[in-house]
Amino acid sequence: MSLFAEFHVPSEDFALSSTLGRLPDLVVEIDRVAAADELLTPYFWISDVDLDEFEAAAGADPSIEDLRRLDDFESASLYRATWTENVDTMVYASTQAGATILEAKGQRGVWNIRIRFDDREPLESFQEYAHRFDITYDLVKLYETEHPRTGSQYGLTEKQHAALDTAWEMGYFEEPRETTLDEVADELDITRQSLSQRLRRGHHALVASTIRVTPLAAEKA
Template sequence: MSLFAEFHVPSADFALFETLDRLPDLVVEIDRVAAADELLTPYFWVSAVEIDEFEAVAEGDPSIEDLRRLDDFESASLYRATWTENVDTMVYASTQAGATILEAKGQHGVWDIRIRFDDRDPLEAFQKYAQRFDISFDLVKLYETEHPRTGSQYGLTEKQHEALNTAWELGYFEEPREATLAEVAAELDITRQSLSQRLRRGHHALVANTIRVTPLAAEKA
């Protein structure tokens, strides 16, 4: 039975503290984190601010280096960078406990982080590790489920999975469409912009974790 914990972590104890402090409207959502050469390489989405302004501020932020913009979409841009200060400790606190960071969203100087634990033992190990290294966090929600439907095996967050599944069930992907973006958003009780972002990022995750990693089957004669 998996445990899901949601934490509030001050940006000063995680990432992009100076950038989030200087750009109060900025929203940063971590897409995934890859480990390479013992460095933590995050992929994250930036929205709600001018991209040029974000890049100018982020270039001087001591918590990241090697910032690189990978793609631009209507309402967000995808970046890759290398974490430096503070982030290693938080991420390694979860990996040492055998946990998985599912979502991380930074806004208004605070990161909302959602972590999955196999059971209570790794949760307790995470808390002890965090206390040992003086990581500030507030546990705001803890719940369990025996059969989570997150689509995480394809790199999807729970919200992306829900958005894609609901859009499919309502016929949004049919030709002609049986439901509009606004109708799907109303069903999920979110804005059209939020739904558009979840669908786009969900598609990105599906391609990255299926087509990009699976060789094409040979055509049959």
């Protein structure tokens, strides 16, 4: 039975604290976190800030190193970095517990984070680790699932589920497409940028909850 937890965490207990402090309008959204050779590599989107200013601030931020810009997508840019070894943060607490960070958004010194735990044991390990290193967090919501049949059970928020469902119903994912991003956004009464971000985060949540956790079926002869 999977458990989903939503937290509010001060930036000093997660990542990019000095960067978020220097750039109050900056929005950072974690896309995914890769782990290799005991190093954690976050991929994250940044928006609402000048890229040169961001890179200057992030380059001096002690929580990350090896910052690299990978891609640009409309009004957001994708970066990759390496988290420095800092055990007393939410990042390492979740890693040590074997949990998965599904969504993390940082702005104005606070991160909103959603984490999936396989069951209660890793959740308890996470809480023990956070207590041991005095990691500050507010648990906003905790809910559990048994059967992956609804959007939330795939790690989707209600808004991401609505965006994906509406886009599918309107033929956005058909080839050729039967509608445009602007038309789907109008249907949902949101901006094109908001829709694009919801679709991107929704795709990530689906992959994290299905492809990344489900073994590949054996091919039939």
